[in-house]
Amino acid sequence: MRLLTLPTPESTTAPTERATALAFEDRRSHQLLQRVKQAAAGDAAVLLAGETGTGKEILARYVHELGARRSRPFIAVSCAALSPALAESAIFGVEQGSGARGPAPKRSLVEAAEGGTLYLDEIGYLPLGAQAGLLRLVQDREVVRLGARQPAPADVRVIAATSVPLEDMVAVGRFREDLLSRWSGAAIAVPALRERPGDILPLARHFVAVYGRRLGPAPCVLASSAMERLLAHPWPGNIRELEHVIQKALLVCRAGRVTGNDLRLASLPPKAPPPALPGVSSGVDAWMATLESAITALFEGDLPNVHERVEEIVIRAAYRRCERNLGHTANRLGVSRDLVRARLLQSGELAAPPASESPATPSRAGEARAAVRELLAPEP
Incomplete structure (x- = not known):
């Protein structure tokens, strides 16, 4: 049986919380494996597109392990979990002495991945300002730190992943068309499990x-x-x-x-729509009209952070409806699992995992994880 599991004991990359194994017995999986091997032979940026839980990060790590950068760091970060206000400084860094606003991380993600691979999961949630910087990194292998006037070289291979169609994000103005076009010849479609x-x-x-x-x-x-x-x-x-x-x-x-x-297989049959209200064509329209009226009332009340509060309610309700399953909730809402998890942690609906102890003997993988934790930690 052809089976790919990462990280392996001899791997230089850090463990993943995502899918831990990929099999390549299905015909479509054979084609996927060949496409990944072709991408690994080069050094161009790669885009992995597929549903949540299909093993995109495993494939990204496999590309890294097969390539010439295998002995260098593999740094993975979810764009959905990055604060929009700090995404640019987190990825590209802050020029020392520039007076840029906000806390400056000690090392940027690009600096942590120097000579290796930077894996950006859920690239569709990257703010537009950071997308401009990413385009420069992918196209010219250089970055402009926040507050800097001159670009700095960056020897980093970028592998990105998305669970939402980026073409749809471009259509609504949330993703740069020129950045998407850079991956037009290097995009790899990762089939869903039901398709293999x-x-x-x-x-x-x-x-x-x-x-x-x-x-x-x-x-x-x-x-x-x-x-x-x-x-x-x-x-x-x-x-x-x-x-x-x-x-x-x-x-x-x-x-x-x-x-x-x-086997406890999730079964989520749709609920019957509520009865229609007078003057409204269907139960769904009735609920939407009621929801719009409620949101309008919140805005008229001049309450702060209305959007964040409404989003919290939507995600929490979907999470409970989906039997507290993060993957099902993400699929139902059409967003990333990382975004759902981050919002549930913020609202207290999901308990934060206990901090793990550091290993006695640090490894290269441990150093990579420590670099990311240090980067994303706020300044004292």
């Missing part, structure tokens, strides 16, 4: 083996009833959803045998 069904069972068996070993020495297996359900499920959360389903199934299965009844 030949990979479902190999991945499921891999996750059964990985997580089964953590539960005990006895091997775990998939029953035929479980395989049938796995193949029939549409997997809106893609590989990450499959991994979580297998994890949970192993906790409830008996004698190390996962059956169809052990």
Whole structure:
């Protein structure tokens, strides 16, 4: 079985919280792997386009590991999690003594990735001002720090990823057309898991083996009833959803045998629309009219941060409707998982994970993670 898992023990890159494995048994996956290998042979910027949870970061790390920059840093950051006000300074840096407003990070992301690869996840959420700087970086391999008058060289390969169609972002004025055109010949479409069904069972068996070993020495297996359900499920959360389903199934299965009844597959049937109000054509229109009236009343009340409050309510309601599943919530809202997670953390709906302890022996991967944490941390 062709299986790609990153990071590997000998990898120079840092661990990922996203999909942890990719199988290449399906015909479409064979084509994807060949396309990735072709991209790795060069040094041009690459764009990975696909749904959340399809393994885009794994592919980006694979491109890095196969290329000439494999011994240099791989720095990954989600553009959806960057503060719009600080995105430019975080990525490109601040000129010392320039008097630029806002806290200046000790090292920019570009500086941390010097000689290596800068991976920008959810590139569609990068502010337009930062997109101009990114265009210069991709096109001329140079950056202009905030407050600087002259550009500075930057030896960095850029790999970007998106889960939303950038053409749609261009149409509504939220993404630069010239930047998108730079990736027109280097864009790689990453199929959703439902579009490569030949990979479902190999991945499921891999996750059964990985997580089964953590539960005990006895091997775990998939029953035929479980395989049938796995193949029939549409997997809106893609590989990450499959991994979580297998994890949970192993906790409830008996004698190390996962059956169809052990699989907790999310089923989110749409609710029936509410009855129509007088003068409104449908229940949906009625709810939208009520929502618009409520938002108008909030603005008339001159309340601060109306947009942020409404966004918080929308994301929280979707999160609870989707049974507190981040991937399903992101797909339902048509936004990135990182954006949903960031907003839920800000509102307190999602508990912040405990700070992990630093390893006793720092590795190159650990140094890369530390560089990103240092960069994004506010100045004292």
